[in-house]
Amino acid sequence: MRTTVGIIGAGPAGLLLARLLQGAGIDSVVLESRDRAYVEHRQRAGILEQGTVDVLRAAGAGERMDREGLPHDGIELRYDRKRHRVDFPALTGGRSVMVYAQTEVCKDLIALQLKEGGPLLFEAEALAVEGADTAAPRVRFRRDGVEDVLECDYVVGCDGFWGVARRAIPEELVRVFERTYPFGWLGILADVAPSHDELVYARHDRGFALLSMRSPSVSRLYLQVPEGTEADAWGDDEIWAELERRFETADDWSLERGPITQKSVTPMRSYVHEPMRHGRLFLAGDAAHIVPPTGAKGLNLAIGDVVTFARALTHERRTGSAELLDAYSETCLRRVWQAERFSYDMTTLLHRAPGATPFEDRLQLARLERIAASRAAETDLAEAYTGFPFG
Numbered sequence: 001m002r003t004t005v006g007i008i009g010a011g012p013a014g015l016l017l018a019r020l021l022q023g024a025g026i027d028s029v030v031l032e033s034r035d036r037a038y039v040e041h042r043q044r045a046g047i048l049e050q051g052t053v054d055v056l057r058a059a060g061a062g063e064r065m066d067r068e069g070l071p072h073d074g075i076e077l078r079y080d081r082k083r084h085r086v087d088f089p090a091l092t093g094g095r096s097v098m099v100y101a102q103t104e105v106c107k108d109l110i111a112l113q114l115k116e117g118g119p120l121l122f123e124a125e126a127l128a129v130e131g132a133d134t135a136a137p138r139v140r141f142r143r144d145g146v147e148d149v150l151e152c153d154y155v156v157g158c159d160g161f162w163g164v165a166r167r168a169i170p171e172e173l174v175r176v177f178e179r180t181y182p183f184g185w186l187g188i189l190a191d192v193a194p195s196h197d198e199l200v201y202a203r204h205d206r207g208f209a210l211l212s213m214r215s216p217s218v219s220r221l222y223l224q225v226p227e228g229t230e231a232d233a234w235g236d237d238e239i240w241a242e243l244e245r246r247f248e249t250a251d252d253w254s255l256e257r258g259p260i261t262q263k264s265v266t267p268m269r270s271y272v273h274e275p276m277r278h279g280r281l282f283l284a285g286d287a288a289h290i291v292p293p294t295g296a297k298g299l300n301l302a303i304g305d306v307v308t309f310a311r312a313l314t315h316e317r318r319t320g321s322a323e324l325l326d327a328y329s330e331t332c333l334r335r336v337w338q339a340e341r342f343s344y345d346m347t348t349l350l351h352r353a354p355g356a357t358p359f360e361d362r363l364q365l366a367r368l369e370r371i372a373a374s375r376a377a378e379t380d381l382a383e384a385y386t387g388f389p390f391g
């Protein structure tokens with residue numbers, strides 16, 4: 001099999017890239033190791049930055065998002081039983097975010113690709129990228145138990161944190177920057193209307209909690225739990241009781257309970273792989289970087305990377321100049337590190353590390369009070385949350 005761009009992985013990055021390339025008249029083949037149902041139902045991100053929303057619309061993938069997504073103009077910070085709302089449009093010159101789940105973004109992009117796009121092969125597992133630094137890179141893959149080769153002009157590894165693409169970059173050229181956190185998130189989906197119309201990020205002495213949503217009738221909630229916690233270790237009533245404690249306010253706000261339909265635990269990690277390109281192999285999304293989820297940057301970063309790649313390759317096709325392709329890694333990493341910084345700041349602002357000292361507790365509260373009191377501090381948060389411009 002032969003194509004111009006071999007794309008490994010049909011998460012949001014790989015799927016949107018195939019769509020963007022098709023719009024530019026460049027053919028591609030997407031290889032995805034899992035089946036369609038798995039990709040469409042893997043419960044993950046929920047918040048789309050303004051720039052992501054704009055890109056999905058421009059790619060013709062915004063119709064259902066605009067019908068069913070929930071535009072949000074702010075978030076609430078909760079600490080010390082107090083509530084502080086951050087008003088995004090007022091602080092950023094009109095920017096906001098959209099609550100529209102990653103599962104739905106993937107469903108929309110898969111439907112478009114199968115109807116109008118190039119080959120999207122499910123249950124096709126990439127085994128290795130070969131010849132990354134030659135003019136004819138290849139992806140070795142296995143489908144239906146049979147090994148095959150995809151011959152390409154370019155390969156883009158959109159295969160997530162556990163993928164194979166980045167292994168094709170020689171170790172001596174790579175620098176990895178990493179940090180793990182001694183806690184994770186226990187996430188639940190519940191069939192109950194969200195108890196607040198915007199997201200609530202809560203800092204509490206017992207740990208962080210987040211109230212989010214998937215629709216007007218489905219809540220998505222998260223609790224900070226110790227590293228290594230099993231989701232089943234928490235009973236449903238226990239989860240609701242803990243959420244109630246951490247969201248408690250001095251006023252009469254209350255948390256509505258409902259049947260929990262799904263539970264899972266996510267570990268937290270910061271990770272950056274430099275460079276994001278080697279020869280004709282490009283890494284995009286979680287294949288190159290991970291942020292802790294506080295602040296909702298992961299999916300949006302993945303979208304930014306593939307927009308940058310599609311622009312760079314289109315530029316090369318139009319002008320014959322590889323300057324944007326050559327600058328790919330540097331361009332993406334500038335935005336990646338801003339998101340790493342923001343996600344780290346949000347995580348350390350809101351989570352309680354095991355063994356945190358009373359001094360550190362007070363500092364967290366002082367940082368939150370500063371955001372509530374200073375338009376400059378609040379603007380910094382609002383700009384980062386609604387998203388940095390794509391490179």
Ligand code: FAD
Nearest residue numbers: 009011012013033045046126159160285286297298299300
């Ligand atoms: P992935 O979605 O991981 O897709 C990679 C794909 O490659 C997968 O489908 C995988 O099956 C496939 N693959 C892997 N190996 C191979 C192989 N060898 N051959 C072929 N295919 C392969 N981000 C946000 O922006 N906002 C949020 O609100 C948010 N919340 C989150 C909440 C949770 C609980 C979690 C876990 C993550 C959250 N994130 C959030 C992060 C976000 O989900 C990821 O950053 C995003 O999925 C990255 O997309 P991707 O396409 O790069 O990778």
Ligand code: DHB
Nearest residue numbers: 045046212293294295296
């Ligand atoms: C969601 C996840 C996040 O990491 C976040 O900061 C906000 C919302 C969510 O899954 O809804």
